[in-house]
Amino acid sequence: METYRGFKARARRKRNRILLIEAGLAVLIVALLFGILYTMVKMIHGEPVIEWPVASTIVQEEQQEQTPVQTQPVEAEEWDTNVPSERTINTDLQLTADARMLALPANGKLSTEYFRTALFIGDSLTQGFGLYQPTSDVAIVHAYKSISPKFILDGGTAKNYNGVEEVTKDAIAAEKPDNIYLLLGTNAVLAQEDDAFLHYYGELMDWLRETFPNVPIYVQSITPVTAEEEIAKPRLANDHLRQLNDQIAKMAVERGFYFVNVQEALVDDNGYLRADYVGTYDGIHMVPAGYAAWADYLLRHTAYSKYNSQFVEEGPYNG
Structure with a gap:
């Protein structure tokens, strides 16, 4: 009797392991399908599949440091007028050329x-x-x-x-x-x-x-x-x-x-x-x-x- 009960216990444990493995495989399959779907959507919209925020920020900062502020030159005939211009102060004075x-x-x-x-x-x-x-x-x-x-x-x-x-x-x-x-x-x-x-x-x-x-x-x-x-x-x-x-x-x-x-x-x-x-x-x-x-x-x-x-x-x- 004890041998029979031990056999049943081992069989039950084996089935549990099999169910656990199957559940894990199911989760992996779902994640894989989701990843494939996500990648397809990104590619369709022309967006990068993987974004690296830190690297992107560094590149933007480097570009800002290397690119001088471009201002539109003011032509002589446009500079002085008979009508005073309204005073509009930009918070970044370096961007105000006129x-x-x-x-x-x-x-x-x-x-x-x-x-x-x-x-x-x-x-x-x-x-x-x-x-x-x-x-x-x-x-x-x-x-x-x-x-x-x-x-x-x-x-x-x-x-x-x-x-x-x-x-x-x-x-x-x-x-x-x-x-x-x-x-x-x-x-x-x-x-x-x-x-x-x-x-x-x-x-x-x-x-x-x-x-x-x-x-x-x-x-x-x-x-x-x-x-x-x-x-x-x-x-x-x-x-x-x-x-x-x-x-x-x-x-x-x-x-x-x-x-x-x-x-x-x-x-x-x-x-x-x-x-x-x-x-x-x-x-x-x-x-x-x-x-x-x-x-x-x-x-x-x-x-x-x-x-x-x-x-x-x-x-x-x-x-």
Whole structure:
């Protein structure tokens, strides 16, 4: 009897092993069929059968490092318009090639009294704000002939527009303005390579922020020249100046400054300095009519603040 029961137990165990093996084979067959079906679907849709996420990510990163950002060049005839461009700031400033897209838009108009506590910093072009109406009686001007950003940073001594000789850096730092307007470049572009000029211009911006931590700072575009001046001084070619203005606009906005595209107020239909604004000295400097148009443009392109709002003269003034 015991032998018979042992035989039955062994037979039962054998059947269980056979069933287990059959079940395993069935699972393998189903998985194989599923794999074949999956592969056929991928192939039909033209998709890779096996994806390697890590390798794919590495390739994408390498491609991004090796491929420079491509930007669409801005043609000269398209750059300056009579209508200010809307300010649209891309979160990645390196992708924004056109300075107009970073420029401060029109925002009502303030009275010239606004300039009474505004500080203008620059070279001989900025001297006109101290010499001509409507700003000569109100604006604070520290502007010196033939200077560069590096000259101010080095604490160079020069004569202001009124003939007073002063240490440029100290004279500027002593002021207590409510708004600051900065424009340099014409002389520096002639004397330096672009990289050097932009480097020191950026350092000057940083110094101004440290010196005037709570004051709004407006960085103006380099102004245009005449066609004749462009031929005489190729470094001042308007296409070249516009490329520099693209870089200056990004530098300004990155630092929390405002960029003002004053070229819009000063160019003719061909992108050159308007003939009725050109002075007799060269194709760079301007007559009083040019400064009047320039000042009017600045008064129409200011950032809203409670302080500025007291000077509103025309139109809506929006924050």
